[in-house]
Amino acid sequence: MFVAPDRQSDGIGNQLINKAFAHADMRGAPIRALITFTFNNVSQGLYIRHGLFPRFPIYMVSVPRDRLAPRLAASRLRLESLMADAIAYDELAAIDVSAVGVSREKHHRFLLGDSTTRGFTIHAGNECVGYVYISAGHIGPLAVRRPDLVDAAFATALSFAAQTDCPTISAFVPGASEPALKAATDHGMRLTFPMLLMSNRPFGDWGSYLPRNPGFM
């Protein structure tokens, strides 16, 4: 949402939210959620007024690839390329339902149709335990079946990203996941942008999920 600077503080944002929520009601969407800037008083005040409350911080983190490489350990998990013509969407949907509470088949189709993005399933032995997308050094969305897998899954994605020629490796890590934040810090990643998840009610298991960015939760 963006209101032209010379028209801000004149009730337009308020009206835009009312219209968006009327659309959500019409479509029967029970959960309203967004990611905003931690330092934005106006947006947070406006969202709170509309029943969206702060849940936890989400940090954009990044590290130069040459600083990441020496910190990588052998991966416990393994990545397998997602091929658009041979995808078990029901398996991905099961992971999504346990991580964020909804199936995201359209999102997978969208990401796999983007030639700059690579998708992978994540495996522990013979078991598929999650998935991850990586685009131009940026990791996410990443989802795992259980929160105790998130640090190993993230580390495996970092190892893959470190082998590309992207100068910077980045991700978007929920403050609700101690293991993911610790893995980011252990790999030399710096916090570059503090953000905040706001919603009308708690939802999802944010210890098992790293979104892609604020616009693609």
Ligand SMILES: CC(C)(COP(=O)(O)OP(=O)(O)OC[C@H]1O[C@@H](n2cnc3c(N)ncnc32)[C@H](O)[C@@H]1OP(=O)(O)O)[C@@H](O)C(=O)NCCC(=O)NCCS
């Ligand atoms: C955020 C934004 C969309 C809001 O739109 P807007 O048209 O300026 O907002 P409105 O005039 O409808 O409402 C402003 C409301 O914010 C709230 N607000 C403003 N400052 C606040 C503060 N310091 N503390 C708490 N609430 C505050 C109030 O509820 C206020 O309404 P009120 O004046 O009637 O009490 C607009 O400022 C914008 O485009 N900012 C730049 C882009 C951006 O940051 N977008 C949000 C990305 S998530």
